[in-house]
Structures are given as structure tokens and as C-alpha cells.
Amino acid sequence: MKYIFSLEFIYLVASITYILGLKMLGKPGTARKGNLIAAAGMTLAIFGTIFLYQGKVPTYIYVLIGTAIVIGSIIGWMIAKKVAMTKMPELVSLFNGMGGASAALIGLIEFEHYTGKMLSTTTIVAGIIIGSVSFSGSMIAWAKLNGTLKNPIRLPKYNLINNLVIIGLIVFAGFMTWSGTSSQVYLYLLFFAALAYGIMLVIPIGGADMPVVISLLNSFTGLAAALGGFLYGNMVMLTGGILVGSAGTILTFAMCDAMNRSLVSVIFGSFGQGSSEGSDGLTSETMTGSIKKTTVSDVAILMNYSQRIIIVPGYGLAVAQAQHAIHELEQLLVSKGIDVKYAIHPVAGRMPGHMNVLLAETNVDYDKLAEMEDVNPEFKNTDVVFVVGANDVVNPAAHTNPSSPIFGMPILEVENAKNIIVNKRSMNPGYAGIENELFYNQRTSMLFGDAKAVIQSLIAELKGM
């Protein structure tokens, strides 16, 4: 009976909640409950650790822990509740960085307590490197996603430099372990070098690849937590950390798959070079056709006499805060007896599934969101495709132009529809920085303007019909 209240038992329960929680997060129906179960397990583990600790601890340490938890909870809660749904990806990155930093700090403090123990020191220095890289990398990813850092910064031969730095880091860490040093100077040198490496690793990577990077750093932090678990023989850190490390790695590959990119090309950046050098000559040749502009009232008439309309929302829609407007338009069209659907590209928005989250926020019916594989055969029977703020995910170059950097990426085949209306603010290329030949298609009409304003005037026109 006493065992029920032991820390080991609590950790066991917590570990089970993580597995169960992650499993339930994978199904739309149970996802929310799964998250809450994992959160409950985490709370249990935290309080268990504090209150069932064996050993004499001065009271002020408890005050210190309590204060840190209270402050952290309030700030974390407020940030998480306040931030707009469009900012979700960078927020995940931010929180991920906090976890990485926490893991690195643990290593910094514990280093001196394990001097001379080779394997513990290995765990510690590995935790410091991985945690620091995860922290500084996540901060760069965060800055890139919220637009503070716009362009990839590439030093000449950055791949070579980065590889030399990481090899240097590992050799140095190996030396620290092997020599059994207790030098704090070495320790902090390692810490700062790892931070620098995290920055150098992420800074050359383009914004479009950030979701993959965040997912990768996410599994890094998991690994760092697991190393902490190994150090303390703490089962809940071990299970939670490894679970996230392994699940995160698979998720990273799944995201790469959705974008038809290999992880290697994301990290070592064949993307930017391919697009700036390889395809420019070709695109400027093929992109000389003329574009067709259209007006709101023309589009309204076209829509009014359509039977099937598919809306393709992109990040531009979210930026213009037009989710609610598009939902209103959809309801209006449905009330006129038109079949309306949303075609969601797996990486629409800034992260896989991001667009679903945004549309769900406005109460769009879950059944109206069609996934790419299901909706692609339907385009040829569709009267109007309305592309709002999406670009790269509807670029036919992915099928037709082998020299295009997005060649091979699965896209929404909107070019098969009878009419294609593209709403954009201007002719600027999309996130990947590539021209889109869809805009020069015979059946494409461009409707320039801010997504929200355009959709609202469409609604007004349609209401009058």
C-alpha cells in the first residue's frame, strides 16, 4: 500500500499518461483529452518530485522552486492564451527553446558534482551541447517565423564551417570527458560554443523550412531531457524524453515527406541555391506571358452561377485575418445551393495542419476541409477554384519544371479547374521565392487586393444578387 504513494509509482503513472496522451493526440476525436491527460501526468510528476524528495532541504529552496514555478506558470499561461493563432508555430519554437535551455542549465550546474566519472560527464556534456543547440536554434527559428530575421544569412562555405564547428565541439567534449577536467572555464566555453553552433545551424535555413527545423529541435530537446533522466536514473525524464525524441524524429520525417524535401537538403540548404541559380534563367523565360486581371463583381457573378467551388486558403489569408470573412463567404455560397469545400495542402500556413487550426478557430465545419489526396481528382469537375493567399502549394512547376526547387512537391492541382481565381496582394513570389506559372494560365484570373477587403466586397456583391 505504501508503494502507491512512492515516487516510483507516480513516475510510472506519469510515463503512462505521456504514451497515452501522445497516442490520443493522433486522432481528432480524442486529441484534446489526450493533451489534458499528459498535462495531468506532468503535474503529478512535478508535485511528486517536490514533496516526496528524500533528503534535508532548507525551506528557502522550496520557496525558490515555488516562486519559479508560479512565475513560469503565469507567464507561460498568459503568452499561450494571448498569442494569435497565426503565431502558433513561433510559439511552439519559443517554448521548445525554453526546455532546451533548462536542460543545458542542469548540465552546467551538475558538471562539478560528477568530476572524474566518465560516463556521467559524457551524459552531462552531451546534454549541454544538445540543450544549448536546441535553445539558440529555436530562438533563431522563432525570430525567423515572426519576421524579425527575414533572409537566410549564409556565410561563404557555411556548410563546411558548420561541420568543422560541430566536429570541434564533439572533440572538445570528448577531451573534457576523457581528461576528467573540473575546469569551469572549459565548461562555459563548451556551453557558448554550442549556443553559437545552434545559431549557425539555423540561420542559413530559409523560412519555409522552419517547421521541419522546429520539429527537429523539438526532438533534440526530448533527447536532452532523456540524458538528464539517465544522469539521475530518473525514469519519468527518461521515458518522456526518449518518447518525444523518437516521436519528434518521425514527425520531422513526415513533414519533410509532405514537402518532398529530404532532411539533408533542409539542413544543408540546397534549397536557396537551387532557386536562385538553377531556375531563374528558366523561369524568366517561361514567365513572360501576360496575366489576366479581374474585378470583384465579375468574380461574384462567376461564383453565383457556379455549382462547385473549392477554396484554397494559404498563409496570406491568415495574415490578412480573413478566416472569418472566408467562412462567411462560404456560408453565403452554401445558402445559394453551391457546393463549397476547402482544399487544404498539408503544409498550408506555416506548419503542417496550421491551416486546419486557423479555419477550425472560425468554426468552419470539419467535414468541409478536404485533404490534398482526396480533393485533387475533384478539381476538373470544379467550376471555380478560389485561391486566397496561397502560392507555392498550387504552383504547377512542382509537376512540370524539373529545375524548379519545389519540383516533386505534392501540390493542389488547381490548374485542372474550369476557372481559377487567385487573390493576392501583388505579383510578389511566395514564401519559397519562386515564380508561379499558374498566374499566367489561360483560365486564371488575378484578383489583386487585401484578402479580407476583397472577400468582404465579394460577400456584399453576392448578397445583392
Place this chain on the structure above:
Amino acid sequence: MTELIDFISNNIQMIYIVVLMIFVGVEIIGHVPAVLHTPLMSGANAIHGVVIIGAILVLLGVNPDNYLGQSLGFVAVLLGTLNVVGGFVVTDRMLEMFKKKK
């Protein structure tokens, strides 16, 4: 070499857990629709906040006269809490919107 073998035999339980957990993680994520990738990543992000346990253990065990250790430990617990609380709340907010309309 002997140290490595000692390490493995002394920690065989933990090594079992590592191996099994890797497979569990792979299995769990294997068949998830792309729709849920973002919430899943966010949820996993919250779970690795378990690193806070380590931060708490550091503070509980730190020497009373090690002020640097105490300050760093304090920051570590604070950052870990941010990871846990922020992570779970954000995930919940995302999933709240997946409610099916009646």
C-alpha cells in the same frame, strides 16, 4: 571498454526503457493525419518539458553556499515551467478548435 560493459550491466533497465520507448514513439506517430501534425508537435513539445523534473532535483540537491548553482537552478525551473505550462495550454487552445460542429 570494461567501463562501458559495466555501464551497460549496471543500467540495463534504463537501456531497455530507451529501446522500447523509441519503438513506442515511432509506432504512435506512424499513422497520424497531417491535420494533426501541428498539435501533435506542440503536445510533444510540452511533454519534453519533463526536463523540469531534473531542474527541480538540481535545486533540491544544490549546496546551500552555491549561489551560482541556485540562481541557475532557479532559471532552469522557471524555463522548464514555461515549456510545460505554455506547451500544454497552447496545444489545448489549438485542439479546442477541432470540436465538431453539431
